[in-house]
Amino acid sequence: MFKIVGLLLVVCGCTAMGLSAGNEMERRIRELRELLKLLEILEGEIGYANAALAEAFRHGARRMAEPFSGFLEHMAEHMDEFRGDTLGEIFMRHVQEDLKGTALCRKDLDALTGFGEQLGYLDVKMQLAAIGLYKEQLTHEYVRAREECRKNSKLYRCLGLMGGLFLALIFF
């Protein structure tokens, strides 16, 4: 009896791992889409409203959902404190603190940190150019991630279930 319960738990655990891996991929795609939306908002705020960066972040925070709204809000607050940190340092700190629980991978977070270092450089034209460049890179990454998810998400779910059954057979 306990053996069967144990085996069922093994199968359920492995299936859940597979489902979790599949869902993580889908979550990453949603978050990449949110990042693209964030860039559109920043572009609008800087290009058309001529807002300063802190103000653009604050306005953007109101239009975004968590965790990006928290990320933008904390950055705006940090910038308003005038502690002498560069925008790159502020970006890096808040990317590590506010976005660590997201599904974005190391590569995505590094690219975002790199964008932060470019953003605070020179004038509005440079900022818009930096946003345009990062948006292009992000769009490529989003398309690639969506293709990868389409191929792998069902595979991970299937692998999870099959792996669980395989382990259950070995331990039976």
Add this chain to the structure above:
Amino acid sequence: MSVNLIFKIAAVGILVSVLSQVLKQSGREETAFLTGLAGLLVVLFWILPYINQLFESVKNLFSL
């Protein structure tokens, strides 16, 4: 040797076959090959004691 072992080997065979097909369809031929190899090793591990027993029996039968 119980009949359960034969059922277990059959189940492993079916699982490995399905898994290999799924992996090949996803373009992961190497992983499919490794899965087949893992299944083979598991089954060999199960039947090794019986093979050993067989050789012992043959040795005893012919007093070798």
